[in-house]
Amino acid sequence: MRLEHFLHEHARQRANKTVLVAGTRRVSYAELDEMSTRLAASLQQQGIERGDRVLVFLDNCVEAAISIFAIVKAGAVFSTINPTTKTDKLAYMLNKCSAKGLITHQRLLRVARGAIAPAGCVKVVIAVGSIDADVVSWSDAIATAPALRDVGGISADLAMIIHTSGSSGMPKGAMMTHQNIFAAGRSVMSVLENSENDIILSVLPLSFNYGLYQLLMTVMMGGTLVLENSFTYPHKIIQKMQQERVTGFPLLPTIAAILVQMESLKPECLPDLRYITNTAASLPPAHIAKLREICPRTKIYSMYGLTECKRATWLPPEQLAIRPNSVGKAIPDTEVWIVDDKNNRVGPGIIGELVVRGPTVMQGYWDNPEATARALRPGPNPWEKVLYSGDLFRMDEEGYFYFVGRKDDIIKTRGEKVSPREVEDVLYALPEVREAMVVGVPDPILGAAIKAVIVLMPGSSLSAHDIMRHCAARLEDLMVPKLVEFREELPKTSTGKLRRADLQSEFVAAGARS
């Protein structure tokens, strides 16, 4: 089943039902279907063909949702990009997947233009709110209704490329077919018992797998999505949840940490909230207890997943009190197990890498055969490959899984992966930086806060703010170091190689003591 099929079917069955609430705008299934068809036809008219890649460089807004469905209706492949991405990285991503189209916002055109020129592959640029002559305005793109050509797309076609941080420093684009998305959506919706009656509120960016799937699953289930851009003003979000009678709230430990600090949240203040989902890291028991106090009848689902397969495990809510640190067992229609360094399956109590098998597993990373070969490897059957997650796990005697840590240096901050190498590459672009190492330090809100430890060239007077400003101009917001420390030297091996593990464990130990 292709994604657009669900939209079309729900538009037919429940045309006037609200599918999307974003700010003051409310969009019905019929409107989303109609507008995405118009944009799809416009994309085709401008030369977008089956299989072409079109990047969606927008924040959480109605136009982003329309774009995603329009791109798949045109037979093309979408990729949602974090709107705080800067020029160089956007150029890299455009170039890497030979993107033919880019849909953005007037506010982001400066960054977009800077990236389009060196990439050279982009033929179609549509900008929301723009009247500039060199781009197609959004209103023009959806103004007329040219006929949409059926390009014969099937569910085995790619639907999206979703980027994730790579340990090498450059993002990797996980390729997902419509079948992948359908399998993941169906599995997750079955454990959450989703139905057309669900109203989900999401503050997670559409560029983030977890946020994107809130939109995709809403359309699959025929429900309603209340789309917000951030959790900056929690009181406003709670009010919105009450007004819209929200039934599902996907959160991250960072959001939970802010939520439980709110004194005004009284028991039963969210009477319609049927479930909460959490992923990225398990919630501290104190936060679980507080959430239970605020929402005594709400089911809390602890989950684990990665961009390369969307979701791998879930913990049935009744197990949360028994094993709060566990991320549960495999989601329906998926198999997971743990292997040691010799690739042998290991039993309870032994730490090893989690392997995932099932229809949600990606097709590989776009134009990155080396990384693909590391992630997708031969499995128990000669005719298939399985996903090596890069995450270390252990299992208990009853078969429940526990996340232990990463095999590589990737830092998880606010639930998203950050490659320390990517930040270090940016730091080394400063001539005054002699040595730099980036680590994650324990943080009660962020999970891990990005910290840069720097050795400056003699005589340099760079300040921490200078370092942060330099990074903020080149990296997405979540990658900008929150902390900067200057040192005389960094730990090294006898051959002079920097020892990240030593520095990392120093901060983890300090965090554990505090």
Next chain:
Amino acid sequence: MPGVACVEDVVRKFIAENFLYRESSGEFLDTQSFLEAGLIDSTGILELVFFLETTFHIHVTDDEVVPENLDSIQQIAAYVQRKTAEQNTVQEIPNAPRALSA
């Protein structure tokens, strides 16, 4: 009670030191929206609230953490003025009878 200009100066300094380093252009108007400029996120707002509570000895309630109060330097200054005025009024009430009998 701090004056508006004084509050604005203190807030502007805090914003400049903690958030404005992201802005290369430097010039940031007192009426400019932090949200629109992408300056403050969910953890930034916690830092801002902590700063206001400790600097001006006010208690910022959950329902006051809204853009109407905190989304620009000018809005913050006006909010702090209101809060400190409210608190002073509340604190003065118990003293009133003593003042009368003096």
